Amino acid sequence: MNSFDWILLIVGVTIVCLMLYDVFASVVLPRMAGSTLRLSVGMVRQTWYAWRTFALRIQDADKREDFLGRFAPAMLVGLLVAWLVGLLLGYGVIFYALRVHVNPQIHTFGDAIYFAGASVLTIGYGDFVATGFFTRMLALGSAATGLSLFALIISFIFSIFASFQKREVFVVMMGGRAGAPPSGVTLLETMSKNNLSDDFSKSLREAEEWSATVLESHLAYPILAYFRSSHDDESWIGTLGALLDAATMIITLTDSPLVGQATLMHMAGTHLVRDMAHYFRISETGEIGIERQEFDQACATLRDAGWNVTGGDEGWERFSRYRVKYAGALNRMARFWAIPPSRWIGDRSEIGAHALHLDAR
8 A cells, every 4th residue: 555545544534433423423422412523513504594595485384384394304314315425435435545455456436436335235246355354344344334324313213203293292282272373471361261270380390391301302413403393383492482481471470379380491491592592503692572562562461361460660670681581592593493483482574585694603
């Protein structure tokens, strides 16, 4: 082997190691992993920006949602293809560097890619055979890599859809209570008018657990954040916002016995918003997100529903102090994922061209 072959060997090993590390961090590691040196992170984010830009130009709302809903499943397939191509390229460079140890000797890079593909996909036609000990071990290693990749991807897909289903069951359940699109005011109004105060304490507890589950699963597998609800006008971000708004109003505007559980829900939900915003590089703007007039209207609605709320300047000050902890980041998350607009959450105007210029990076 000459010096050029040694360089090729190092380059090929580096490519293979980077692909394997990306697969490990994306599929095996059950916690948030950094984006440095990971193909999948940049691939998903950059593709999403282009996908969203095209989707927001679609005028028909149903067709737009349908197109946006295809992104995450398509990316699962795209990641598999990207990892497989990366491994083929890496092993192809390695086998080309070791071409003198293959019978018949490899003469072109295309032949090296073919030999790598036959090894990684465990086809083994036998038209190229590794002869040297090191080359034989690499051929066996590439075959093991290919089998492991497909096995991991299959289990990864099952895990992703199980987490998605668990998230969406709660979203659909809350849709019947908070409306579609969901609203914290609607949620409190429904609870009061239907005399569900005792049940609401349980709902807040379930919401706290749901927030913790979403936080754990979506940071471990960030592709989950791109999966959209299969039901119109519903989303996990909208549901989270409605729950946080409801908890915030209970804490700051009432003396209800639900304040304690609402505080725990507020803490879990705010933690979810901040960690997701940090991972996806979405800035926290420190904004309240609603106008004083909207707040006064919400207080009037809650009074009509039977809630004893404290409005006015005092209530507005307390409400603002709590809502500012999550509102800015949550609104930018809603716009980043182009969720259906809802009361107080995201872009409440019709989704238009101005959303294309959002820089969530």
